[in-house]
Amino acid sequence: MKDPFIPVILGTARPGRRSQVVAHHVFDTIRRRGLVSELVDVADYHMNGTGRESTTTSLRHFGEVIDAADGLVLVAPEYNHGYPGELKMLLDSQYEAYARKPVGFVSVSAGLLGGARMVEQLRLVAVALRMVPVSPAVHVSKVGDALNETGSFSSPSLQAVLDDMVDEVERFARALTPARIPVA
Ligand SMILES: Cc1cc2nc3c(=O)[nH]c(=O)nc-3n(C[C@H](O)[C@H](O)[C@H](O)COP(=O)(O)O)c2cc1C
Numbered sequence: 001m002k003d004p005f006i007p008v009i010l011g012t013a014r015p016g017r018r019s020q021v022v023a024h025h026v027f028d029t030i031r032r033r034g035l036v037s038e039l040v041d042v043a044d045y046h047m048n049g050t051g052r053e054s055t056t057t058s059l060r061h062f063g064e065v066i067d068a069a070d071g072l073v074l075v076a077p078e079y080n081h082g083y084p085g086e087l088k089m090l091l092d093s094q095y096e097a098y099a100r101k102p103v104g105f106v107s108v109s110a111g112l113l114g115g116a117r118m119v120e121q122l123r124l125v126a127v128a129l130r131m132v133p134v135s136p137a138v139h140v141s142k143v144g145d146a147l148n149e150t151g152s153f154s155s156p157s158l159q160a161v162l163d164d165m166v167d168e169v170e171r172f173a174r175a176l177t178p179a180r181i182p183v184a
Pocket residue numbers: 012014016017018019020077078079080081082108109110111112113114115143
């Protein structure tokens with residue numbers, strides 16, 4: 001198999017979002033391991049509703065990314081105990097191309113629980129898309145203190161969980177390749 005392509009989706013478009021720096025760190029971590037990745041920013045997609053946007057080019061690009069992906073990592077904050085609506089709309093713009101691809105989760109929160117409640121909801125969405133959610137999840141609590149001046153996690157144990165999650169996504173990306181139905 002070629003090196004797995006594992007895009008990272010940043011799932012909030014909120015001006016001033018702190019999840020952005022976390023998504024960059026996750027993206028860097030994946031690339032440092034020699035995997036191919038792309039940082040997909042939900043803010044680049046101008047949707048007027050599910051599957052609707054002012055131009056169709058960008059959603060077409062998102063479809064190409066999902067088609068080509070061997071697995072995904074979703075990075076999103078917890079908003080009112082759920083996931084951001086714009087992430088759900090972007091995910092809902094595609095369907096078949098997710099099937100039998102692993103997905104890992106990174107949640108971001110200013111509070112102590114690190115967005116864990118959001119991840120449990122997002123897992124159910126991933127299952128509906130026929131994705132394979134991996135067990136280790138990264139919960140970034142107190143995001144204001146979680147990254148150092150170089151943009152890396154300050155906590156070695158948080159980095160260890162991220163490495164473990166990426167390991168699992170890579171392992172399942174390779175293992176599930178024969179199980180995937182080619183998308184026409
Ligand atoms: C609309 C909204 C709802 C939020 N709900 C929660 C929440 O349920 N739990 C939580 O820990 N933080 C919540 N927060 C605070 C976020 O944890 C905080 O904004 C953090 O920086 C991550 O979000 P960001 O990427 O938008 O900055 C909420 C923030 C917004 C803007």
